[in-house]
Amino acid sequence: MNRSRSGRKCRSRGSSITTAIALVCALSVLVLPGQASADPAPPPAAGGEGDKSLDEVRRDIDALYRKAGAATDAYNLAEDQAQGQSGEIVKLARSIVAGEERINELKDRLGAQARAQYRTGGVPQSARLMLSGDPDLFLRGAGRMQQGQAAVKGMLDELTRTQEDLRTYSQDASSEWQKLEANRKRKEKAQKEVKKQIAAAEKLEARLEEKERSRLLELEREEQYRAQTAWLNSGALKNGGKGGAASTAQGKQAVSFATAQIGDPYVWGAEGPAAFDCSGLTQQAWRAAGRAVPRTSQEQWRLLPKVAVADMRPGDLIIYFPDASHVAMYVGDGAMVHAPRPGRTVTIAGAGSMPILGVVRPG
Template sequence: MNRRRSAAAAIALVCALTVLAAPGQAFADPKPVKPPRSEKSLQEVRGEIDALYRKAGAATDAYNLAEERADKQSAEIVKLAKEIVKGQKRIDGLKKRVGAEAREQYRNGGLPPEAQLMLSGDPSHFLDGAGRIREGQQAAKGLLGELARTQADLQAYTKDATSHWEQLEAGRKKKEAAKKEIKKQISAAEKIEATLEKEERERLLKMEQDAAYKAQTAWLDSGALKGIGGEASEAGKTAVAYATAQIGKPYVWGAEGPGSFDCSGLTSQAWLAAGRGIPRTSQEQWKRLPRVDVKDMRPGDLIVYFDDASHIGMYVGDGAMVHAPRPGRDVTIAGAGSMPILGVVRPDR
């Protein structure tokens, strides 16, 4: 019995070896190992990704500005619509009064008050009537004048409403164009990042951190913080507290919280929490808010980055700022000099 089993096992082994050795049998090759990118190649990838996200940031600013203006124009249209309704009701009332006076004249035989007065033979009645005629004439002129002014106002309101509607439609088109551009740039950046191996993504992040550290060190070594020691205002403290409380929340373009933010969404909401409404976009914040020198910077001030003012963060003191960096990153603390500074603005100056 044991011999039979041994023979069967031997036969099975021989058959297996025969199958393995048979010609024409195909086996899958192991997955080829992709050689890691060189340092230079990865730096080029980093530069390309940064450029795409910068373009997305600029397009986000354009989107946010179009949205802000659309909100204002919509509010203005609503306001004008209410004025148009009020004006139309006023005109209807004035027309009724004019119609009542016309009907009164008709009931008096169609004769104007002056003619009726001349036919009166009572001197006292004539004198009283003359006074009433003058008052009536002035009232009629006032009524017609008010009707004309109200009609003119109504035409002006209608014209303004039409203009705002046209601007709103133009803004909608700009907003849609900006939205497409944002998605295009972010998608391109994400496709490049998707080609990276895990180890390459880690190296890429390390490169970003090293570059930021190098820029921050150079900024500090330049003496930029020498003499800086201004204390935050009470509003500034509130703004800083709000902004730093958002650390860890993701960057999402066009977002103003509470769960996610873009760069100017974070700064505008922080100052709104402090009781100061400021423009929505980084470019408008740079254009419209009072500017201060870097040497006079204090916590709560906003630091604007790059020549096109496409990024913004909030100074929190000790050479640091809080910001929402870009898609794929979270709100975080970074060196205030880790990117090229365009200037500093102070919302509560």
């Protein structure tokens, strides 16, 4: 993301993280345990068969978007690997060209040696020296002859090594091309799956009337409220619900970048500057803080150091669902920032509003 756009967003939103957390708190999404003498009153319960049916629709839509999220991760991983393989192929191609140029140069030099011997009638230099009858000439010439023979042997050895390297480079390039093609097919398959799941979810939503869609959003918030409240009341976080130690300088930078994107749309496969998917947001936030992290939520979970949920601090990444198909960034006070799904924008939400798989710490 360019600095000018980032600066405008940061200035226009100012203390966006503070405001967003306050708003979420006001909506009772981030209710901390022990703040009142009794449990907070739950939102109005859905009633009637119509509401129950709508809730089932909500669950179906959520399931479809979760499948789309998993497929997006597969697409992003294949794309990331393909980019690495393309770079490797370019390096191998350069090595092959350099190897071919060196082989041609060595062949030219060896050819020059052969032509020089031909011009002397094919008589070996050692024989010519012996027939000269001049001992001093013989001694001087013998030394030069040994040097010349050593040089020719060195060129022949280098030629053999270069030819072997060239064969290895060619084999490696062929292998990388095969991997690249396999990843291209995986990308295409994942892309089709993403579009299929999103289209199915959008089709379900399109069948609803405006009033039903509004109620659907209410049901979604109610479910997040229940999950967040239960999570906080479980004592999942230390320090009265604030979490572990204070953030590092890098963590603060990452949080600042992520919260500056609040309001940007979710677009699958996007990594900025104006739209993001979940792992695209966390990756770019930590890149802005000077730390490279893997592209997908599953790779972030697999490769980054894990920390206890109770010890997480701002900047840590929260991985959700058993298949690690969603990721968010912890911002403190029981809240996280994330790019939720298609049709939604980057937003602040309760860190426990979805099932947590674990927490990783980029730096």
